[in-house]
Amino acid sequence: MDLAFNDEQRVLHDAIVQIVTPHMDIPRSGPTVKPVEFMYADRLDHELAEGEFFSIALIDGCGLLEAAMLVYETARAPLVIEAAGSALIGALLTGEALPRPVAVARMEDLPRAVRFLDRARTLIVDMGDDVAIVSTDGLPIAPVHTMFAYPMGRVLEKVDLSGSRRLGPSAVPRLRHLCRLAIALETAGAMQSAIDFTTQYVKDRRVFGRPVGSFQAVQHRLAADLQKARGCYWLAMRAAWSDVPADAEIATLYAQRAIKAVNYDTHQFNGALGMTLEHALHFWTFRLRILQGELGGARAQATTLAETMWGDPSSVPVPVSR
Amino acid sequence: MDFGWTTSDDAYRAELVSFLTQELPNNWWDSFAYDGPSGPELMNNAGSFNRKLAQKDLIVRHWPQAYGGQDAGAWKQIIVSEEMWSRGEPRSSLYLGANWAGPAIMKFGTEAQKHRFLRPIADGEVLWCQGFSEPEAGTDLANMKTRAEPDGDGYVINGSKVWTSYAARADTMFLLARVGATGKGGVSCFILPVDAAGITVRPIPAIHSPHDFNEVFFTDVRVPADARLGEEGQGWDIVTTILHYERIGAARYEFSRRTLDHIVTHLKARGLFDDPAIRGECSKALAEVEAARLLTYVVIDGRAKNLPPSADTYVARYSMIQADHAVANLSSTYLPDLLTHDGDGMLRAHFTAAITAGIAAGAAEVQLNMISGRYLGLPHGA
């Protein structure tokens, strides 16, 4: 076992971080923060596209782990870009660099708000028994204004996918597996940044003549949140390394469960300022809010995982110890 | 980044598993291990078990060659811990010697002390106990009062220790006693036989075990100067450097993982696993366990690379506590009848170990304090 990146991975990781870091550096609090629910990082998107980072998984010697790095690191930025749909899900599902941005949705969710659908050029649809790859050209799509820190869109009329490209039934579990990984990685990244941001805030903000972060009631909850965030990261990276469904189910279940405490605590500790659009916290926490329920949320992951791990409820009847 | 075991790791685990399968009796859980590693049946069995383990050279392979090991390293050590702890730790408290007392002696001991103490650990001959906590010094360990007064060419020890696991049946104690000054600077380490004249051991029955806890009284216990490890006043440094890893030395997540599978087997047999809510709870416990596993592996990875100890250890320990409790709560919620004395030995051993996880080896809240200060850099509280 070696949990550090190898030389090639380190070079790639450094390159990603070098591109992403300047985009982390936006005004974080006060009237200079643009008061919007989300900011799409057009420049970051452009730079990563120029460097062909969104097709990283398709390069010889690279794959899921490299795509995972990109998804995690971009999710840490306060500004949002579409990375998981194209670099991880689209690329590994089809073996192609699909026209991006890429949105991914279950058939039944299309009339509701779908992440990135307002600007997506490709839509990947989980039809239940098949996967469709659809160009959004000519689809009746409208942006949806939400409080969530993702751009979102919805399909206005019932769409006819009968003539669309299909990947076949075997692509369905693969798509769901990759979606789980993407959720786990995005959650891990956004969560870590929300905690970092809050940690700095409670060091700076003083009440009763001392920093908020000097109260043990605050410290313990942030420390427990940090443990959860680190758990999310490592579970997600292991799942990306192994590409095993159970690992991705574990990572997503853990991540979606962790969101509740981390979101509550980080908002509590930022006080009213954290509710304003002039304070960057919501750029991460309101992404977490929507990730919390994706693919049916923790309950659905838990059900799937139980099936994967322990099979049919009555499959092993005799306890071994007595 | 590589989360896989090497072929050599796999071979080592296979060797251990084959030894354990052969050596542990069929009624292991219900007749030996149900009361944890300090239970009398397990401790009595540990003598012959450990000597056989030594014959196969399976006790100190992770030690440096100079001290009888094979430099097998940190990953091999955690494999041993996973296989042993998940079987209720059949070595009993030999593991204290192999994991940290031995390495402390290598680092701080004289040549004579190395000669005297290391071989018996490698040979599986001694069971250790750890005399740190006192009635007024648990978390606040530096408040300990037990004194070692210099006297001629040795020391005379007076005071008492409490919650001392294994003491009723151990051979050797790693003791902290105060020579001179108050506070951390006055703490020194001593290694002495538990049957030394002037030591009395009073067992304290506890909810998790009738045999684990003891109170140990020292009345004019005379020890030679070479019972002291390191310099006078160096005890705090020794304990904080060497014991850092001990917070995660027992692979609790592995025991929880295997117990969880065992719980599922019982739930299925009773038809309870048909309930999707219960299946979901098992999955959630599994996710906690796997997080604890990986966070522990992060610490082991640093150790394997000789990186200085970091705050990752407290993160891992806190995660282990969550995982242990998640699994233990499944036992007590759905299978309480199996936690009775004639219930299921494995479930009982796991449950009783799990409920102490947030107190032993530093309270959960202390782990959070350490994460706050050392990882997050939050300012000291009032």
Ligand SMILES: Cc1cc2nc3c(=O)[nH]c(=O)nc-3n(C[C@H](O)[C@H](O)[C@H](O)COP(=O)(O)OP(=O)(O)OC[C@H]3O[C@@H](n4cnc5c(N)ncnc54)[C@H](O)[C@@H]3O)c2cc1C
């Ligand atoms: C199963 C088991 C085996 C043990 N074996 C040994 C052994 O072999 N040898 C040995 O020397 N000791 C042993 N101990 C003792 C153990 O080291 C102490 O229990 C531990 O250090 C806590 O001390 P305490 O019990 O006195 O709790 P206290 O120090 O009295 O603390 C009580 C509680 O207060 C809270 N608390 C304390 N300090 C803080 C703080 N700074 N911030 C926030 N909350 C705080 C925590 O919740 C803590 O659990 C064992 C304990 C257990 C449970």
